Amino acid sequence: MNQLTSEMPHRKLENKRSLFVVTGASRGIGREIVLQCAARAAESSAFLITARNETALMEVKAEIKNKNKNARVWIVVCDMADLNDEAKKGFDTVMREITEQNSYESLFLFHNAGYLGDVSKKALKLNDVENWSEFLNANFVNMILLNNLILKWITNLTCPHRYIINMSSILAVQGFAAREAFFRGLAVEEPSLRVLNYAPGPVLTDMYKIVQEKSYDPTIRNAYTVNENGHSAEKSDVHVAQLTPEQTVTKLIRILNDNQYESGAHVDYFDDEEQSQGTLSISCLAHTCFSRSSLSMAPLILKVPPSVFSGAVNQVLRLGLRHRANCTIVSSSVRFASTTSGDDERAGKGAGIPLPTDPLDHLTHKEKKRLFRVARVSKRNRTYDNDKIDNLSAMAEYNLSEKDLEDLPQVPRPAKTYTAQAGNRPLYSLTDVVQRAVKKHGSAEAIASHRAPIVDMRNNLSNDEKNRLRMRVEATATAGADRVVGIAFALNTCDMIMKFGAAYLTGSKSLFAEAIHSTMDTCNQLILLLGIRYSAKNPDPQFPYGYGNMRYVTSLISGCGILGFGCGLSMYHGISGLLNPTALEPLTYAYYALFMSLCFQGTSAITAYREVNRKAKLAGISMMNYVKTSADPSLNVVLLEDTAAVSGGGIALCAISLSSLLNSPIPDSVGSIMIGALLGTVAMFIIRTNAAHLVGRSLPxxxxxxxxxxxxxxxxxxxxxxxxxxxxxxxxxxxxxxxxxxxxxxxxxxxxxxxxxxxxxxxxxxxxxxxxxxxxxxxxxxxxxxxxxxxxxxxxxxxxxxxxxxxxxxxxxx
The missing domain is CATH 3.30.70.1350 (Cation efflux protein, cytoplasmic domain)
Structure with a gap:
């Protein structure tokens, strides 16, 4: 049994003044709950019992009085499939009378009423809207409405100990998923409540008999039919575990008295029972054997009839992967036993299907790494309701693409759920996503097969990984900037090589200054690329706001490099040429180099200009203001460097032309100084704007x-x-x-x-x-x-x- 971790005090049923509310109380499990509670509770306790059959309720009331003569009993005749306004008023009237007359130490609210539906047809043949509405209303919608109505009258101030018991499954196959999900959530939202989802096992009730007589599947009918030896009629050696209402309710009362379950937990009748060599009906075999921790750690052999072999494989595979059980399914009779005590002989002959102890064993290392990335995506902490799913999680968990989600209707994001983690990602209804996945992949089994290892790995992420994912924010947008910087880096590399070659051949100071300029541009763009990549890293515990400022840091480094090397070397060579003039070599190579440089730098400048202009329009400001505010430092540096490069190329071309016409090296040296001054101006602008951002510039x-x-x-x-x-x-x-x-x-x-x-x-x-x-x-x-x-x-x-x-x-x- 799941152990309680909180310090909730024990509140035993015996001799406590309590209020018991029981639905479906006229027969079966509900009737037995009422009678056992009446026998144990204090004489001043009260009972509110409800069902459709008034005559049967009156009989139950008389039985309560026989067991507890001073108990007060209220009856509400109600069909849970039709909880109309009149029925709600009836409950309100009764609850007002109950709360006005007395106060209670404990409330025990048993949600026992259930509607089996038409078991004579498969799900795909159930097309009657009224039948579906009746089924959902009786088992889920009206159950919630009644639950909230009772709790509205019985608060934790008037009744300090409130217990809600959801009879999870009448037939012990699988708990009603929607009901269990609701009560698990309620246990988290309302810690003052003690919530229990109880699966009573295969109990001999009217519903059990309906399955025996009317199920569309003869195998299921036979599995619930017992011969004179107590064995299943499905030609097997299994002893069918048929329980009486008294047995399962006695177990339930013991669980409530012990009060050692975790609020919201699912507890099965067979939990913590010594059943290692027991036998169960087919319907509860897989669920029961894997829900018990004593068996989930031991190897098992499951023997099932050939007619239900494939279904058993699917169910046991699903549950076995979840519980890491080491099992073998054998096509034969229905029986399970531990293989640690010679059970291989009892298993008999048959084709066995071994289940791997690790569901990822069949994957390659590369596939496991990809799976881990997918699991990390789906692990993102959602702050919206469980019936919604964002686009990234939908693609990761259900193997869908963006195209698959294009025509799905988006649902509005709740007002409180915007976070840096989620941003404004599209949200979809989980139901729509699942239906689309079924349509794409063919069946729910295919989806479950895809999700099983993802969910398993996601649930086993390390605490450090969970912490990183919890604080994860969207990486700083790099679209456009990295492309522009990459183009500039490639063009400047070619330009640098060409200018150094021409400067060496001609001895031109202006051309050498331009070569130094191109070298600095190339180094700066490499630094900018590293800054863009580094700024896209996700936040971590050491840097909870992320690494976005790295782009300003690298841009600042670029500005310092341009100032120190570009400006400094250019002016140094220009002044050196004025002090020690030397004759220029033939300048043909210089003209070729400068022409090609203007083409390269012009291409890069146009690319940067277009990207900056596009982003300025998106920001709703002018291009000049966008550059001044250094809204995207990497783009701004590239644009300014390329603009300076084109201007510097023009200055160098004019200086070399004048030196050629005048046959004097002076204009060339002056051109080098002018290029240095231009680089210094650009560098100071870059340093000033990026430093302002790093210090902490306010918004406009x-x-x-x-x-x-x-x-x-x-x-x-x-x-x-x-x-x-x-x-x-x-x-x-x-x-x-x-x-x-x-x-x-x-x-x-x-x-x-x-x-x-x-x-x-x-x-x-x-x-x-x-x-x-x-x-x-x-x-x-x-x-x-x-x-x-x-x-x-x-x-x-x-x-x-x-x-x-x-x-x-x-x-x-x-």
Whole structure:
């Protein structure tokens, strides 16, 4: 049995004044629950029993009185498939009467009612809308409505110990998935509740008999039919484990008395039972054997009839991979036994299918690495509901492509779920994604086969990996910048080689200055490429805001390199030429080199210009302002360097031409000095703009003023103080402000949207001492504080939606 990790005190049923609410109480398991609780509870306890059959309920009421003469019993005749307004009013009337007359130490709410549906047909032949609606309403929708209705009247203030028991599966095949998911979530959201999903095993009830008589599958009918020896009629040597309602309810009461289960856990009747050589019906065989930890660690042999062999393989494969069980399935009779005590002989002959102990054994190292990457993608912590899935997770988990998701309708993202991790990725309905995956891959089994190793590996990621994934944010956008820098690097490399060759052949100072210029450009672009790649790294615990500023760091290094080497060497050679003039060699090579250089640098400059212009338009500002603010430092450096290169090439061409016409080296040396001055100007601009970003430049006033105006116009905010905005990288900014919230407005919103004023009044009137008053105030005070958090989440979402560059919003309440 799953062990409780919290410190919830034991509250045994015996001699405690409790309220018992039981659905489906007229017969079978529900009736047995009522009778056993009546025999154990205090005489002042109360019972609310509900079912469709009023006559049967009256008989159960009489039996309760026989076992507990002072117990008070209320009856509500209701069909859980049709919980209409009249039925809800009936429950409200009864609950008002129950709560007004007395208080209780414990509430035990048993969701036992269930609807089997038409078992005579396969699922694909069940096409009647009314039948489906009846099935879903009885088993899920109305169950939730009744659950919430009861808890509305029985709060943790009026009843400190509240237990919810979901009878998970009447036939012990598999827990109702939707119901279990709801109660698992409820256990997390409401820690004051104790929630148990209980699978009662194959109990001899009317539903059991319906399966025996009406199931469309003769194998299932025979498996639930017992001969005079207690064996299955399916020509097997299995003893079918048929339970009585008394047996399974006795086990349930013991579990509740022990109170050692984890809230929200699934507990099966067969958990912790010594069944290592027992026998079970086909329907619960795989689920039961793998749900027990004692068997999941031991090798097993499962023997099944040939008629259900393939189905058993699929079920055991699915469960076996999950529990790492070492099993062999043999086509024969239905039986399981431990192979550690000579059970191979009992297994008999048959074609065995060994299950690998590691479901990834068949993969190559490369395939495992790819699988690990997929598992990491699907591990991203979702802050939206479980019925939604983002595009990346859908592609990773269900083996879909972007094209497969194109025509799926997107669902709106809840207001509180924008995070840096999720950004604004498209969200889809999980149901739509699963249906699309089934359509693409052919069957649910194919999808499960694809997801099984992903889910398994995802669940076993190391704590460090989980921490990194939890703090993961979208990498800084590099589209466009790396392409422009790459083109510039290739062209400058060719240009550098050509200029050095021409400078060596001609001895031109201007050409040598241009060669130095091209060398610095080439080195700078290599540094920029490294900065772009490094800035795309994901945040980690040491750098929680990421590495986006690395682009400013590398751009600053480039500026310093241009200033020190480009400007310094060019001016040095120019001054040296003036002080020690030397005759120039024939300048034919210089003209060729400069012409080709202008072509190379012009191509690179045009590419950078187009990209900067495109991004400036996207940002809604002029190209000049985009460059001045250093919105993308890598692009700006390339654009400025190439512009300087084209200008420097023109200066060098003019200087060499004048030296040739005047037959004097002076113009050439002056040209070298002018190129050095040009490089110095560009370098100082690059250094100044990037240093401003690294120090922490604020956002433009128009953005800050727009955000502050929105905050001041919010009805929940009185005033805004200490506003600070900081650019933290390319398309990565931070907004911080201190907010004076309007407490009355927030309280009014809480009372309007989250609270039941009438219920609060009744709770307040029932308070008897200061301790209860303190608990009452703490409960609603906590919820109001939570409401402040909700308002902050809403405001942050509005800011990031309007200004997508702002990745971090810090709002502090005054």
């Amino acid at each position: 006033d128009r953005i800050t003023n727009d955000i502050v105006a929105r905050l001041n116009n919010d009805p929940c905010i009185r005033s805004v103080h200490d506003v600070k905005t900081t650019s933290m990288g390319v398309e990565h900014s931070r907004f911080k402000a201190e907010i004076d919230f309007d407490g009355r407005m927030i309280t009014r919103n809480y009372l309007k949207e989250k609270a039941d004023i009438g219920m609060m009044l009744r709770e307040a009137q029932s308070l008897e001492n200061t301790a209860q008053l303190e608990e009452f105030m703490e409960e609603h005070g906590e919820k109001i504080i939570d409401r402040v958090g909700d308002e902050i989440d809403r405001i942050e979402s509005e800011i990031t939606k309007k200004h997508k560059d702002i990745r971090h919003v810090d709002l502090e309440a005054l």
